[in-house]
Amino acid sequence: MRIVLAGFGVVGRSLLEIVSEQSEELVRRYGMSLRFVAIVDKGGAAVSENGLNPLKALESKRLKGTVAGYPGCGKPGIDTLSILDDVEADVFIDALPTNLRDGEPSYTYLKKAITMRLHTITVNKGPLALALPALKELAEYRGVVLRFSGSVGGGMPVIEFARQCAMGDRVVRVEGILNGTTNYILTRMEEGLGFQEALREAQEKGYAERDPSLDIKGYDTAAKLVILANEVLGIRATLEDVEIRGIEGLDGREIEDAKRRGETIRLIGKVDGGLRVEPTRIKVDDPLAVRYAMNAVAFQTENSGRHIITGRGAGGRETATAILRDLIQVKKFMAGGGVT
């Protein structure tokens, strides 16, 4: 399977690490031989028809700051669009940083890759939150697989789990804590910290970005909610359909008041007819009331009950594993078995 990988940050590098550790096992378990024919980062690309050596690509990044320093295969300055034009491949993987403003440059790359009939995997919430219905239509029209398991919940198989909950049944409501940073801040505020103090701590622990506004203002949660609404409930929604209120206005007194009533305040995203993100009071013994940087998503079904999945929801190696899960589905599709 010939792969073009765009984005060589924590997730992209973790993917190459895992693949190099497990290449034999992937062949044995899934008949899947992964050949990275091009990797692109901000400094340029490394290209090899026969497949790049994962360890050499990682070393080039570590020593020279870009994969374009790969000996003999480096192409400084070249970008993903030219790579898609020039390199023969089966799969495009987008591991670029999220941009919720216009989804670029990922959105353009994804459209081009799908149009060129490459199976496409992204972990990037930006283009999905802004245009998932259009991208799905395009993929269907072109007859290729479009997967994005890592875009919600990091390594947690949230979307796959939801598909299982809907099998022979129907998911009627989705609600969840989809952002670890805000959940960490809310938990620490409950424990007595002020908002700024809790935020600083989240940043020190590496949960929050330097610009944490996407988390705090609820946009990250909203983006993931849009993805779940499309995938799980078949609602053709985009980011502008979500009513969003973040946690920046919360003060300690509200949190104290909830605590006295055996409740806790969490930033909950909910699809229930409409899409809404807002600080919400829930009972402390609700399984959704997870603490610190955890995520939790509840799927209410028609017949089989309310199923909740809980986990860490972030991390490079975790998200890279989600990409691997998507690659296995692509492999199944290419082998004629259909996807699940």
Add this chain to the structure above:
Amino acid sequence: MRIVLAGFGVVGRSLLEIVSEQSEELVRRYGMSLRFVAIVDKGGAAVSENGLNPLKALESKRLKGTVAGYPGCGKPGIDTLSILDDVEADVFIDALPTNLRDGEPSYTYLKKAITMRLHTITVNKGPLALALPALKELAEYRGVVLRFSGSVGGGMPVIEFARQCAMGDRVVRVEGILNGTTNYILTRMEEGLGFQEALREAQEKGYAERDPSLDIKGYDTAAKLVILANEVLGIRATLEDVEIRGIEGLDGREIEDAKRRGETIRLIGKVDGGLRVEPTRIKVDDPLAVRYAMNAVAFQTENSGRHIITGRGAGGRETATAILRDLIQVKKFMAGGGVT
């Protein structure tokens, strides 16, 4: 798809209710047309090559206490073995009560059905806990599908979720609260009740059986653990491989002591090399520390973190939905698509 159903208790009846409500939808969504050619209960059977009417079967059970009262199709006194000999079918569904002593009569029925090359679905922990490795081998040898989604967690897609967690990754440890009755009792004891009082309450609420010893002594948890060990970790275990300690010896002081330390005692089944069921102290904010009759199972993976699934874990309609999920997999297999 021609089905023989053995067992017409809460789960079997719920299955027929759901199928009669959703027959058109099942055709539309999965191309699956379900024809019950025989239903067997203690009083005998109802048989029809053209398919029984689910509502008439339910009515016969309600009015006459047995499906053998089905007008024109009733065969009082006939048993499952004769039905398997005489009736042409594609799928055998076992919804009989659990017997953890020797798994009978289900074990004999399952072996016969598989040997006759019927795809086989069971929700019955008895034969699985005692002989899952042998049954799986037999099904593989005969080239049929053997599924048992409803045997663990009721309607929660626990086994399917575990498969997703293992996709491109490896599950290295499983631990969980797999029995709602004991979890209800432990929660109520934490709230101040004595063991006998909490047990009586669980019985009144319909959680515990009249003979609750299988729950209390940990055997029900152990049976489910065996199923997960086989399915998720590939360990060829049976019930006798499990070290089991139930909750009957627990006293209020131990529970009080745990509480003072921010911990809680839960009956945890764990596969981690060996298989063990025992009352275990966990932190109150561990996502596994669910309350009342809830179930929770944690899958620790090598690369993608610790994923936890939480839900009600019991109920007739819920478990019947799990059977439907298995039927969809059988349908996929029959259509040549392989199972997932």
